[in-house]
Every structure is written in C-alpha cells, then in structure tokens.
Amino acid sequence: MSTWNYVVTAQKPTSVSHSCVGHFTGPDQLNLIVAKCTRIEIHLLTPQGLQPMLDVPIYGRIATIELFRPDNETQDFLFIVTEKYKYCVLQWDGEKSELLTISMGDVSDVHGCPADNGQIGIIDPDCRLIGLHLYDGLLKVMPFDNTGQLKEAFNIRLEELQVLDIKFLYGCVKPTIVALYQDNRDARHVKTYEVALKDKDFFEGPWSQNNLDKGASLLIPVPAPPGGVIIIGEQTIVYCNANSTFKAIPIKQSIIRAYGRVDPDGSRYLLGDQRGTLHLLVLTQERERVSGLKIEHLGETSVASSISYLDNGVVYVGSRFGDSQLVKLNLQPDATGSFVEVLERYVNLGPIVDFCVVDLDRKGQGQVITCSGAFKDGSVRVVPNGIRINEQASVELQGISGLWSLKSSSSDPYDMYLVVSFISETRFLAMNMEDVLKETEIEGFDAQIQTLFCQNAINDLVIQVTANSVRLVSCISRELVDQWNAPEGSSVNVASASGSQVLLATGGGHLVYLEIRGAKLVEVKHAQLEHEISCVDLNPVGENPQYSSLAAIGFVD
Incomplete structure (x- = not known):
C-alpha cells in the first residue's frame, strides 16, 4: 500500500543571496530588491526607512538578479535567472500597481557542462546585451534590439574553461568583457574580449594581466573615466586598465565575499569579508587617472553575501550566514572605534x-x-509552530475604550470601516483604494459620545449603541433611519446584538430586548432581574446566523 505525503513550506526563505538598488517602481522612487532563494522582496526607501512593497514568489531558485534600464525608459527593469536556466524580465506598472513579465524563456543547453563556480549573469552598462556564463567554455549572449526587447540568444565559445568571475567593462565603444580565470597550473589571470554581435564571436580585447594573486576571485568594474577593473585577491587588491595603469595594495588574508559601490563615479567601494568585517576601498584619482588605492576598516557586520548602498550613509548588508542588517555609516567612530551603527536586523534561520x-x-x-x-x-x-501575526501598521491613540469593524454592505467580503470609541467621542476610519485607513464621517452615528457596541445588521443596516440610545443607520446612505431612546433617568450600561436583535441593560437589573423589523427598532420585552447586570451576549446559536433564541447574562457578585 503506497503512502502519500503532503509537504508545505512553513517558513518563507530568509537567507539573502543577492540584492540590488535602483529606480524600479518609479523614476523618483529608490528601491531595494532582495533575492531570498525562491522569492524576491521589493522595498521602497522612505525618510522613515525601508518600507516593504512586494513579496513575490519565483518558480525556481534564483541564481542571479540584475537591474538595467533600456534606452528611452524612465525606470529600471529586473532581470532574473534561476538555477534551472529559466529567465524573465520584470517591469513595474505604476498605473495598475502590478508586476508585469515582459519577457521570459529558457537559456539551457543540452550538451553543456554546468559551470563549476556557479552561474554568472552580467548586463552591458550601455544596455546592448546580456551575458550569461552558465556552462564551462561558453558565454551565452542575449542582444537587445532598438526597442529594448531581447532578441534570440546565441553562444560564443570561451577559450578559458575555469572562469572564476566575469564582468562588462565601462566606457567601451564595443561591448567588452573581462574574465578572471585559472589555468591548468592553478595560476590566475584576467583577459578582455570584445563581443562582435554581427559575427557572433569574440575579438581580442584591449588588455590582459597575467599571474595575479592566487586567491583572486572577484572583479569590480570601475565606471569611466578612468574605467578598468579592480581585482580582489586574498593578499592584494589590484587596479588595472587599458592604459597600462597598474596599482596594487596589500591586504590581510581575508577573503572578500561581497562588494557594493558607494559613488556613481566609482571612487569608493564597500567590501565585506568572511569574518564579517566591513571595509571601505578608495580609488584616489588625478586628472581622470587612478593614482592609488586605500583601504579602511569600518566595523563589524554579519558575514555579507551582498552589499547595497542606499543613500545618506545607509547600507543594506544581506547575509546567507547570519541575520541581514540595515546599517548606518557614521563619520565619527564610536567608543569601540567602529563607524558602523546597526539600524535594523532581519532574521535569517x-x-x-x-x-x-x-x-x-x-x-x-x-x-x-x-x-x-x-x-x-x-x-x-x-x-x-503556530499561527504567526505580522504587524502591518500601528497608530498611537490614547484612551481607546472600544473597537469594532464594519462592512459597507452585507454583500461585501471584507470589512471597510473601523469604529474607534473613546471616553467622550467616537471616530470612524475607512479603508481607501490604496489600503490605507483614513478618518471619515458616518452621518447617522452619534460621534460626540462614547460607543458601547457596534455591529452590522440585516437589510444593510448598522447598529450603534450609546449610553443614551440605540441608533439604526443605513449602510448605503449612512443616515439615521430609526432610534430607540433609553428611559428618562436611566442609561445603557452594556449591550450585545445579533443581525436582527439587540439586548441591553439599563442599570438596576433592567433588561431590554429589541428586534429589527424592516428598518425599525421595536421594543419586544422589558424585564426586571434580581441582581445588577454586568455583561450580556447575544451571539447566534443554531442554524440562523442572524437570530438567536438564547442569551447569556452575567450578574454582579
């Protein structure tokens, strides 16, 4: 007999593999996009901090994400490749507030040998093509047409089999890549190639550099001018370019895992190593030429897998090995000598x-x-293991005595209004089209007094119970349609209701039962009980959800 198991994800992915910053949801909106295994999170940078906007599932483990902006576009597009060699290009539609897939496909090859060092996706700075190193000895090229759409992909053979990293160079007339590779003797070199789209082939690039640090593993392209590339090794950091400029500085044996560019001109970079230390790499320039390198220790963070500089010294440190962090880089060090201040932590299991x-x-x-x-x-x-409650928003309001949610009509699936009762007044909040609560007015309600009970009723009516009266208000017109007043010299203490009934106590053991008939409140029964009433409940019991034949009454001991 076969056994079937149902497997469901109880915890969303928390490990951050990639992150990038750009204007994705609008030309004037700065976004942080974070990749967590099979999901992407889109955040909006506001004066109050990072505001989550979207949490989108991707059908596959994300291998690479990149933002790019085609010609004649005012905001960025998002390019994603999964480990199963599926790709998509996403665009944000600001008018409809939704994510659009403008391109998708398969970039796998039947006879290719998957790259030992993982998939690498790169986009030409001038948005002429996308390069994918998915298989050893091959670079898959996806050109853009004149309208910014992707054309049919093709492969170009690479002579170098053990490619460690590959990037596009800035400021080149033709699309130019720089490849960091290892030869059969375990020596590491960099070599540049020009991509000839018409010939679908490589031409020899403007420069190369042999016999680098044996621990070299990361390339950082530098915007032009001066252009060129930074090569990160275990013992040295090297800068070189087509003008035969070669600058190097020694570093302690600390494997750099991630980097993030601070300035648009590429003069400062944040580096994160395997010990969780954050460094600042500075390129000093003279007359658009790099004259030297300098590295500074900033402080401790989580072990970074991605670093994204946001604005005003605020940096997102994404981590696969610990909690991700939002940190602030201060101008002056603290008592421990650290320039890093942790603003927020994001839990990672x-x-x-x-x-x-x-x-x-x-x-x-x-x-x-x-x-x-x-x-x-x-x-x-x-x-x-249980139900988890996520706080969406919070507002400080002092002196709240009661809270009820109401539908705008009996046919609505969701509540629209929030009735907030205070000691001497009642306020009404309504959900607008942007899912934001804003204060409103319901004309038939008495807003100048405390509300004791509030509920939707039959026939698209709403019940409001105060110390002086029971009010019946139309959901459609929001006007008062009927009212029951408490007897002179008494007031309502507690109340409860069903869809068609109201039960209330007026003090001294007096119990009053009302029914809604059509659009009228009808007093059906008044009873005098032996003890003072402390609470009542009229929730429906039985098959009729709008009517209860039983009531629960509590007395003062």
Whole structure:
C-alpha cells in the first residue's frame, strides 16, 4: 500500500543571496530588491526607512538578479535567472500597481557542462546585451534590439574553461568583457574580449594581466573615466586598465565575499569579508587617472553575501550566514572605534546545519530548535509552530475604550470601516483604494459620545449603541433611519446584538430586548432581574446566523 505525503513550506526563505538598488517602481522612487532563494522582496526607501512593497514568489531558485534600464525608459527593469536556466524580465506598472513579465524563456543547453563556480549573469552598462556564463567554455549572449526587447540568444565559445568571475567593462565603444580565470597550473589571470554581435564571436580585447594573486576571485568594474577593473585577491587588491595603469595594495588574508559601490563615479567601494568585517576601498584619482588605492576598516557586520548602498550613509548588508542588517555609516567612530551603527536586523534561520523538535512547555506543542548560521554568526534558534501575526501598521491613540469593524454592505467580503470609541467621542476610519485607513464621517452615528457596541445588521443596516440610545443607520446612505431612546433617568450600561436583535441593560437589573423589523427598532420585552447586570451576549446559536433564541447574562457578585 503506497503512502502519500503532503509537504508545505512553513517558513518563507530568509537567507539573502543577492540584492540590488535602483529606480524600479518609479523614476523618483529608490528601491531595494532582495533575492531570498525562491522569492524576491521589493522595498521602497522612505525618510522613515525601508518600507516593504512586494513579496513575490519565483518558480525556481534564483541564481542571479540584475537591474538595467533600456534606452528611452524612465525606470529600471529586473532581470532574473534561476538555477534551472529559466529567465524573465520584470517591469513595474505604476498605473495598475502590478508586476508585469515582459519577457521570459529558457537559456539551457543540452550538451553543456554546468559551470563549476556557479552561474554568472552580467548586463552591458550601455544596455546592448546580456551575458550569461552558465556552462564551462561558453558565454551565452542575449542582444537587445532598438526597442529594448531581447532578441534570440546565441553562444560564443570561451577559450578559458575555469572562469572564476566575469564582468562588462565601462566606457567601451564595443561591448567588452573581462574574465578572471585559472589555468591548468592553478595560476590566475584576467583577459578582455570584445563581443562582435554581427559575427557572433569574440575579438581580442584591449588588455590582459597575467599571474595575479592566487586567491583572486572577484572583479569590480570601475565606471569611466578612468574605467578598468579592480581585482580582489586574498593578499592584494589590484587596479588595472587599458592604459597600462597598474596599482596594487596589500591586504590581510581575508577573503572578500561581497562588494557594493558607494559613488556613481566609482571612487569608493564597500567590501565585506568572511569574518564579517566591513571595509571601505578608495580609488584616489588625478586628472581622470587612478593614482592609488586605500583601504579602511569600518566595523563589524554579519558575514555579507551582498552589499547595497542606499543613500545618506545607509547600507543594506544581506547575509546567507547570519541575520541581514540595515546599517548606518557614521563619520565619527564610536567608543569601540567602529563607524558602523546597526539600524535594523532581519532574521535569517539559514543555513540550518541541524535541528530537533522539542516540547519545551510540555503541552504537546512541539517547537523546532535549529543550529543556524555559520562562522561568527552561528546561533541556536527556537521556531514555534503556530499561527504567526505580522504587524502591518500601528497608530498611537490614547484612551481607546472600544473597537469594532464594519462592512459597507452585507454583500461585501471584507470589512471597510473601523469604529474607534473613546471616553467622550467616537471616530470612524475607512479603508481607501490604496489600503490605507483614513478618518471619515458616518452621518447617522452619534460621534460626540462614547460607543458601547457596534455591529452590522440585516437589510444593510448598522447598529450603534450609546449610553443614551440605540441608533439604526443605513449602510448605503449612512443616515439615521430609526432610534430607540433609553428611559428618562436611566442609561445603557452594556449591550450585545445579533443581525436582527439587540439586548441591553439599563442599570438596576433592567433588561431590554429589541428586534429589527424592516428598518425599525421595536421594543419586544422589558424585564426586571434580581441582581445588577454586568455583561450580556447575544451571539447566534443554531442554524440562523442572524437570530438567536438564547442569551447569556452575567450578574454582579
């Protein structure tokens, strides 16, 4: 007998592999886009900080993401490739506030040998083509046409098989790549190639550099002028370009894992190493030529897998090995000598190297205990199993005595109004088309007094109970249609209602029962009880959701 299992994701991915910054949702909106395994998160940079906008699932593990802007466009597009060699180009439609897929396809090759060092996706700075190093010895080229659309892809053979990194150079008349590779003797070199789109082939590039640091693993292209590339190694950082400029500085043995550019002109870069140390690399320039390199220690962060500079010294440090962070780079160091101030942390459970399920509270509810993180960011995490509540927004309002949500009509699937009662007044909030609560007015309600109870009723009516009266208001016109007033010398203390009934206590053990008939409030019964009433409940019991034949009444002891 076969056994079937149903597997569902209980926790969204938290490990950050890539991040990028650009104007994706609008020309005047700066966005941070974060890749987490099979999802992308789109954030908007505001004066109050990062504001989450979208959390989008991608059908595949993300291998690379890049932002680019075709000619005649005012905002950036997003290019994504998955580990299964599927790609897509996404665009944000500001008018409809939705994500559009403008291009998608398969870039796999049947006979290719997958690249040992992982997939690499690069986009020409002048937006002439996209390059993909997916298989050893091949570069897949995806040219753009005159309208910014992708044309049919083709392969160009690379002589170098063990490619460690590959980038496009800035300021070149023809699209030019620089490749960092390792030969059969484990020596590492860089070589440049011009991409001839018409011939679908490579031509020899303007320069090359042999016998680099044996730990060289990362290329950083520098915008023109001066152009060229920075080569990051284990012991040295080298800058070189087509004008035979060669500058190098030594560094401590610290493998750089990620980088982020600070200035548009490419004079400053943030580097993150495997120990979680953040460095600042500065290119000093004279007459548009690089005259030297300088590196400064800034402080400690999580071990970075991606670094994105946002604005005003604020940096997003994405991590696969610990919690991702939003940090501020200060001009002056703190008491420990660090220039880094952590503004916010984003929890990351990965990588999970081991876990177990433990009933910590001995209540039969298991909780997952994980060994999470790596290197200095290793930790033990407790993951509870249950319903998780995410706070969407918060507003400080003092003196709230009651809170009810209302539908705009009985046919609406969702509530639209929020009734907030205070000691001496009642306010009304409504959800607009942008899903934002804004204050409004409901003419039939008494807003100058505390509300004791509020609920939708039959026939598109709303019930408002105050100390002085029970008001029946139309959902459509929002005007008062009927009212029941408390007897002279008494006031309503507590109340409850169903869709067609109202039950209330007026003090001294008096209980009043009302029914809604058509658009009228009709007093059906008045009873005198032996004790003072402290609470009442009229929730429907039975098949009729609008009517209850039973009521629960609590008395003062």
